[in-house]
Amino acid sequence: MRSSLKDIGTLMPKSAIGRNLALLILIVGGVLTYKVTYFYQGPIMGLSTYTPKQPIPFSHKQHAGDLKINCQYCHTYARRSEMAGVPSISTCNNCHANLAVESDAITFLKKNIEAKTPIEWERVFKLPDHVFFNHKRHIKKEFECQKCHGPIETMEVVGKVNEFKMGFCLDCHQQEQAPTDCWTCHT
């Protein structure tokens, strides 16, 4: 390995322009690599949004869009808790006890209901470390869920359309005159 490192010197271009160009390519390439590998979940320069495959192909477009079911009917904890939560299988069973029972998806669901095991969904929206978000306070202010989560009711498969960078949160907080004390969100 040691000899290889020394040999890197022989790779450098001879001319000054060549050297600057090589440096530029290295820097840009490095930044791109870093961004793609570290932020691979986000939409970067037209690359696709992170839309993981879920155990059941649940379509928000069908339920929230066409059927116009309220977000909080399923995501019940949003109005009373920090987390919005994901519905338990008993919520699905409210309708699907008798609806569309022949489909593969519902058969799989029924199996889990029998066994009382929850469905393990792939997480889409995730905040960075040390950040705590309180859904209840935002619901009480009657913000639309779409404000942060994007047009969910148009999504067949939920995709992460928002990276939740701090700037996004702060813009709204400053506009709405919400607390901007760091400890409000970072405990």
Place this chain on the structure above:
Amino acid sequence: MVSWSFNTKHDNDYKWALVIDLDRCNGCGACTVSCQAENNVAVVGEELALQKRVMSWLRIERYFEGEWPNIRTVFLPMMCQQCENAPCEPVCPVFATYHNPEGLNAMIYNRCIGTRFCGNNCPYSVRKFNWFDYGFESPLNEQLNPDVSVRDAGVMEKCSFCMQRIRRGKDRAKDEGRKVQDGDIMPACGQTCPTNAITFGNMHDPESEVAKLIETKRRHRLLEEHGTHPSVYYLKGGA
């Protein structure tokens, strides 16, 4: 004779203060374990404890005076004093620690880059640095408090007056359309104290227990001559 709020505006709704009655503290140490359980404070182990790198946010200092058999003892629970004029705040190059509007000295883990200047400056030695990733061996990690971050190596940490409980108290009060009442919020140390030596509350509320205790003759703050203006008041013990 309400203590002069150095930084916190006088008309601010809340200014949190802690009052510790040294006449009641019997040194049992329940508060230290309670704090550790509540705030996901790591255990460092024997080797690091020998290097004085124990992570506990709250310690009980024990002072002797005199000689056998005329020997006296004082127990002094010591945690971050949430100084109004904190020496740790101006020295952070990235503003990871600052004074929040309610009188607390906030520590933001995301921002901290680990220069340790703040810990150096603290006259009470209450700041602890995560030298390593201590980790919580499974299944001990099941006990971790979901309201509090688990810190990794490279950041400073310290007592936050159980900020997560303050936040929840304010959240509940807001739901009910009122301000936080005295007794709504109690940090982990005070809740577990068998002798009720620790009282917590809003200093700006004249009816609160802390406001009344702060006005008594026994009140005392540590290293007051350094001008740090702590938010922790001690009630002197002894007859």
Place this chain on the structure above:
Amino acid sequence: MDRRKFLKIGGTVAATGLVGSCGQIAQKVIPFAIPPDEGINPVEGWFYNTACRMCDSGCGIMVRVVEGRAKKVEGNPDHPINKGGVCARGQAAVQQLYHPERLMTPMRREGAKGTGNLVPITWEEAISMISENMKNAKEDSSFIIAGDGSDMTAAITARILKNMGSDNFAVSGFDSREKFIEATSSTGTPKVPYYDIANASAVLLLGADIFEGGASPVHYGWAFGQMRRGNKTKRGQLFYAGPRLSMTAASADHFFAVKQGTLGQFALGIANEILHIAEEEHLLKNLPATKVEEWRHAIGGYTPEETSIRTTVPADKVKHLAMELVEHLPAVVVPGDDVALHTNGLESLKAVEFLNSILRELAAEKGLSSVPVLPKENKELYRAMNEFIGVPEKAKKYSALKGVIGKAATGSQRFGLILHSNPVYATPKALKAADALTKVKFVAQVTNFLDDTSLYADVVLPDLHFLESWSAQVVDFPHGVPVFNTIQPVVNAAPGTMQAGDALLKAASMAGLGVGIANQEVMVKNMLIQFRSKWNGIPAGLNEKQAWEALLQKGGWWADIHHKAEKAISEGSAWVTSDQLKVGDPAFAGGNDFTFYLHPYSTVNMGDGNVSNLSWLQEMPEPMTTVSWGSWVEINPKTAKGMGVANGDMLKVESPFGSVEAPALVYPGIGPETVAVPFGYGHVSFGKNATARGANAMDLLGDFPNGNGGLPAWRAIRVKVTKTGTKKDIIREANPKGEYEGTEIFQL
């Protein structure tokens, strides 16, 4: 360089880049299978009321549970014992629940006893093994050693033992207050007297470390807080007399250093002085003058000067203390281990009771009173509940434990059950518990962790943690009111585990020795049905399910406390007759070459050692010495200087019964002729945190009695101390400079 090498390097760099981003693995979101009720915030969690079982005080706790995990233990503010407080050990209960070394499967011994070769077996195998051996144990050839006599599993096993034709039941908790029962019963005062410190104006603790261990550290801690600041017009004073400045003594306003074994004489000296003051100030008018004269005559020899010679407390201090007690009524005197654990222990306890009765009379004369009286109907109720959940009274005595081990050593025992106890570790080595267990044909142990006793067991049954269990407890320390604690699971147990009490019930019924109880949960329900009518507070109109929920929500049942002013002489008590008013000089084990007094004691974080495997408690500095992660030998600074001993020097401490080695700790709170060694360390086998850490003070103790009702005189043992020449790092939190020289941070 050629292309191949370039690609190799490039590949390494790229790979490193990818590795760095590995933390961004997508997580799963798993909802509840059965959602919680409407209105509940699942992130905040909810609280379950139960009782703490880390010691046998029976504090009521509320446990915060988030997503099926126990997160934090808090006190139940309505509980009469702890009033919302929780001690350090109680807080560590969650660490015990989620400990990586928790035993989850039954184990069977393979190889000789003592080698610790255990293999896992199924529950069926374990239960059938136990059942077989239960069946084969003939009359009087079985025994049980339980760590705590107040809980349901102990009560169930006591019944099974009875069916097996034996009454060899012993409770092993040596910190238990049962040792006072025998000593005080003859004076007619209530068993295990309750000392009302909260309402007292002056409290004299005679070697009573009530904030650290014993009956209920949390309750007495609460009472202490009340005494100091609970009353707007007075602040109670605390006095402590004893041979060592303990954590409890550290809170005293005045500390009196008293020579070992002379606290009973000290009490009589104070009493004598009080009688003098009473004569001068014309007090004690309501007592027959002849009685008072009789006492004066009986204890007249205990003048301040005489007392000073016996106890080493200066005469003027004795006088001053007596004056303080008379001037600050109600005054209470609490006797502790330094009174009881001596050869003159029984006489000394009686002397203290005498002093207390005089002080009660003085207080009643002034219309002040502080001792709560247990109303008759509550006494009856307590007795009735104790029949359901309780063990024979004699089981709680040290003589029972000695007797059981002694019997086992003869080889006559065919079945032994060790229930949440560690007798191989927590009894003096001189009792030879390990040897005794090797001679028992079949030993079953119920425990949460493999420990020193597991090395000698044939089958080890894992019990559920108390946070996962159904159980109940009738608290043995009335505090003025009977307390019934319900213990309910706050989290689900791991699959494949089972409550040991239920397993034993199954084994018993398989052996034809059934006691008619289906399982522990049913037994708690039965108690509700039985006692519901007597438990005011559970409304009569509730149906069974509602009443059950009301009981669980409360956490048990207890009567409302009210302190009544009482007559000076508590009902049924006889005045101590004057011919009993003498306390002999103490005797000590060890001849002239044993130059030091030994003071073995329990620390607030280690207790009797059943929690030594918890890292929170190991890392927590012991309040007075501030040592963590290891044990020590305390030695007076002047003595240390004279011997050339510094902190960390390994010392060998040798008693007539055994020896230990531990690092020295220079401690200003003991006398020049005393060394102190804490209990709770020195396990031979107890997990990563506790094994081979420190020294076991029990190795220094032996059976040194007598004439004091069979109580072990553990504070009457003398030792020799020698330097071994080696050193060990001793971990202390305290700044050495701040220890003796005071500090600028705080002015006393």
